[in-house]
Amino acid sequence: MATWMTEGESEIQDGHKDGEAKNKGHVRHWYIDLGDSFGSEWTVDGFSRNHGHAYILDFPYIFEDFFSLGIPERPWDHNTKNPEAPIFGYFSEKDFNPDVWRNEYPNPAFSNLQEGDGAWATRIISRFTPAQIQAAVRAGDLTEPAHSAFLVRVLTARQRTLELRYFSKLSPITDVTVNGDKLCAVDLARKKETWPEASFRYRASIVRGAEDKPGPLAVEALESGKVCMDLPSKQPDGGKADDDPSRYVVIRIANAVTKNPLELHLYDRGPAKGHTLVGIERPE
Secondary structure, eight states, rough: OOOOOOOOOOOOOTTTTGHHHHOOOOOOOOOOSSSSTTTTTOOSSSHHHHHTTTTTTOOHHHHHHTTTTTTOOOTTTTTOOTTOOGGGTTOOSTTTOTOOOOSOOOOHHHOOOHHHHHHHHHHHHHHHHHHHHHHHHHHOOOOOOOHHHHHHHHHHHHHHHHHHHHHSSSSSEEEEEEEETTEEEEEEHHHTHHHHHHHHEEEEEEETTTOOOOOEEEEEOOOOGGEEEEEEOOOOOSSSSSOOOOEEEEEEEEEEEEEEEEEEEEEEETTTTTTTEEEOOOOO
């Protein structure tokens, strides 16, 4: 469904200086697409059945099926339409696998997707609250309440599948802030309860300047996934440049459920200016 709404008018007044419009107004375009995104249906059932698993013309599967006489079972072989919401065809959360998901046609944005790309997208998707997901579904103006409920459930389940997949490898800790002697961030995995609260155990280390051995840094776990650390300055005000190597600080934070830690890069500019965050890395 696509809808365009024009707002304002373009009015040209004769004799206006340089032929300019006295009131040009503006045009606002609204575009809502709630069709293919949730599983389009084709007249050929085979295309609809393998939606999300294979391209419409998927040569690797074609060649494999040809030489194996079609013996291997595919994820879509036992797909059934959703009885509670048949308008969505085979779209569901049951067979959603982010690692092998495919859209209808090859797209470089997905074909070249790397771990960091998927984790970045998941951090964005994870921020959608249940209320926001419900609001997005309401925008579809579905006539059957059961269909809306189905779509909210499936989208929420697929959101969790993405969180379990990508938050397990690259750090879900984000929204880093430095205020005075306090450094804080938000662990999206703990905030969303991707794993039980007891699974999260925070450890942090700090390396300053030319030090070769990291020292421990205490981490305080707060509500809503927030974590904070005391970070008092160890460098003098003035004297050395703000970006002098001796002021360089590296902090690593691990949460015990994610394979790799978050790595923060800062400069300690002295008690008056405090620490300045200059880089964030999520090593693979």
